[in-house]
Amino acid sequence: MSKYWSKLTKKVKPYIPGEQPKDKKYIKLNTNENPYPPSPRVIEAIKQAADENLKLYPDPTCEKLKATLADYYGLKQNQVFVGNGSDEVLAFSFMTFFDTDKSILFPDITYSFYPVYADVFHINYDLVNVEDDFSLPVDKFFKSNGGVIFPNPNAPTGKYTSLASIEEILQNNMEEVVIIDEAYIDFGGESAVKLIDKYPNLLVVQTLSKSRSLAGLRVGFAFGQEHLIEGLERIKNSFNSYTLDRIALAGAIEAMKDEEYFQGTRLKIMKTREVVAEALGKVGFHVIDSKANFIFIRPQEYQPRIYSIN
Numbered sequence: 001m002s003k004y005w006s007k008l009t010k011k012v013k014p015y016i017p018g019e020q021p022k023d024k025k026y027i028k029l030n031t032n033e034n035p036y037p038p039s040p041r042v043i044e045a046i047k048q049a050a051d052e053n054l055k056l057y058p059d060p061t062c063e064k065l066k067a068t069l070a071d072y073y074g075l076k077q078n079q080v081f082v083g084n085g086s087d088e089v090l091a092f093s094f095m096t097f098f099d100t101d102k103s104i105l106f107p108d109i110t111y112s113f114y115p116v117y118a119d120v121f122h123i124n125y126d127l128v129n130v131e132d133d134f135s136l137p138v139d140k141f142f143k144s145n146g147g148v149i150f151p152n153p154n155a156p157t158g159k160y161t162s163l164a165s166i167e168e169i170l171q172n173n174m175e176e177v178v179i180i181d182e183a184y185i186d187f188g189g190e191s192a193v194k195l196i197d198k199y200p201n202l203l204v205v206q207t208l209s210k211s212r213s214l215a216g217l218r219v220g221f222a223f224g225q226e227h228l229i230e231g232l233e234r235i236k237n238s239f240n241s242y243t244l245d246r247i248a249l250a251g252a253i254e255a256m257k258d259e260e261y262f263q264g265t266r267l268k269i270m271k272t273r274e275v276v277a278e279a280l281g282k283v284g285f286h287v288i289d290s291k292a293n294f295i296f297i298r299p300q301e302y303q304p305r306i307y308s309i310n
Helices: 007-011 040-049 063-073 085-097 113-120 163-171 226-236 246-257 259-282
Strands: 080-083 104-107 125-128 148-151 178-181 202-207 220-224 285-288 296-299
Touching (some): 040 246, 063 220, 063 246, 080 085, 080 226, 085 113, 085 202, 085 220, 085 226, 259 285
Parallel strands (some): 148 178
């Protein structure tokens, strides 16, 4: 620990990212990456973008990508924010919407980056214990707070919270922002994006890392009413105006346009999830119902048997 570090640097406990093995001896599962490659159209778009224009700064407004996302989700362009992966978008969101004089709420079993953000930005937080079946106790989010955030489906459990339950949380927190982190929503859940025009306190965060096979490109985005997006832009432009490079912008736009490839890979992942969950159940594991691209299991006492999986 250096004497030159600030008090914050000495105090903070950083998030530890999943290790990236330097060889190919392992099947790595700890970061829930997509097993399928990106769309060939994405690769071609990236190759075309790698030209002499790299000497120029990218569009700081990311206008073409925002227009593509707005069209895809049926939103207005001023309801879309983009950033360097959903982790950066979440960090901007903590700075934009959560104050230091109120405690925010998130589940006790959830994405481990949330407490790191809270510590870095001096935001107090209270943990909401999940139910015995790992579902969210919706009514526990009704108490006075400085904001709410949780993944849907949750990580690492894969449990999905219905839109009806999310609406209950929104209705009981109209004075605070509720952030729904939808990194895994494309694997079986229903996105809260359709609720944006109805709730001025709703921010939905998504990423291209999981369902679009672009974890290496670092593209994330947020959806909300114009006043929320304006706040995010104020913070972003006070930090780094050029969060997405030209190559990332080109690849992201094409990823959103290749709907056929996206649907094909996500359906294959969902099918694999169900096959693996059924097989694990047969050999004695208790498998939590998942709407993500991973499953959460616990062993039970059982007599070992051998099954054939077709």
